[in-house]
């Protein structure tokens with residue numbers, strides 16, 4: 001098996017975990033769980049991943065991520081790349097603006113990525129137990145007693161861990177068991193369609209239609225033939241209806257649908273809790289580590305994995321988590337500014353996308369929200385004023401039924 005390189009981030013040193021002899025149970029064998037497992041096993045911790053699926057069979061799905069994934073994952077990430085995006089086209093109300101990217105965004109195949117991460121975690125020494133559903137945790141005096149149910153036969157088992165990491169997604173049972181409040185979620189629906197004849201495979205199209213969604217529609221080509229057309233909404237059924245209307249109006253035929261609920265970041269979730277003598281951490285979607293501008297969670301989940309690993313190895317300290325929090329908060333600020341936008345605001349926004357603003361957007365990856373905001377503030381203060389209006393005239397980004 002070819003081993004990809006995990007560059008150990010600063011703060012995670014080889015062998016640190018073995019010195020402390022920590023036994024870590026990671027609940028959830030997906031992107032953020034397997035990456036956390038690799039980092040901790042490489043540092044020397046005794047790591048077991050508990051995944052409820054019977055086998056490694058991640059749903060195939062194409063995702064768009066920033067090029068930062070390359071820096072974080074190296075070869076493992078590279079193997080999952082199926083296309084590169086060099087341009088964004090923004091549409092609203094008959095207007096359009098084109099934004100070239102200096103560093104391409106990457107289209108990745110999720111199942112390939114997760115397989116690669118699982119192989120890597122195992123190669124680093126982590127044990128993966130499939131068909132094990134996490135049920136409960138409680139203090140056992142020296143650490144944590146973790147209750148697990150075998151998927152086949154429903155047999156209940158227990159194991160000991162000093163640390164439990166919840167990497168079990170938006171509806172995390174680990175978070176619930178350790179007393180974290182439930183996080184808000186929004187529905188994401190997308191259809192696989194044929195790439196329109198007038199569209200290049202290195203371009204993503206985005207439509208702002210505030211009557212349908214405070215977010216946006218996207219069309220992301222995964223190959224010269226196929227693309228994912230989707231949107232994030234507030235109500236599941238209404239979001240699906242919007243997508244169907246959109247496809248009918250523009251002549252798209254769905255080849256299949258994908259969807260799920262994803263977390264909305266509305267404030268930083270502290271990632272660590274103590275349960276008796278044990279420690280519990282959350283990472284990825286379970287901790288709401290999702291950019292609320294685009295609702296992308298892959299790269300931020302990897303950063304969360306580095307942060308949580310640092311915190312486990314360094315007694316709670318993590319530079320990466322501090323920096324991730326700053327980044328997610330800036331995305332929240334940007335989302336709040338545009339969440340209240342009316343059609344007229346979007347029209348002006350696209351009109352104002354002059355050369356200097358486009359340059360600032362294209363120079364940075366979409367993860368570097370703080371740099372983008374600063375650059376836009378300097379080069380195009382009118383845009384920021386427009387956004388500020390949205391911020392002052394409401395500010396909540398939670399789905400209406402969640403206040």
Ligand SMILES: Cc1cc2nc3c(=O)[nH]c(=O)nc-3n(C[C@H](O)[C@H](O)[C@H](O)COP(=O)(O)OP(=O)(O)OC[C@H]3O[C@@H](n4cnc5c(N)ncnc54)[C@H](O)[C@@H]3O)c2cc1C
Nearest residue numbers: 028030031032052063064134168169260284285296297298
């Ligand atoms: C349709 C769709 C499109 C998306 N597009 C993008 C995109 O283009 N770019 C982007 O960056 N992000 C995108 N996202 C978001 C991204 O997929 C998530 O942020 C990311 O997958 C989160 O990874 P995770 O490992 O934290 O959680 P998950 O991938 O949700 O993994 C959780 C794992 O935990 C397991 N599990 C759950 N409960 C238990 C239990 N009790 N016991 C044991 N195991 C359990 C599950 O089986 C699963 O394997 C998209 C999401 C969806 C739904």
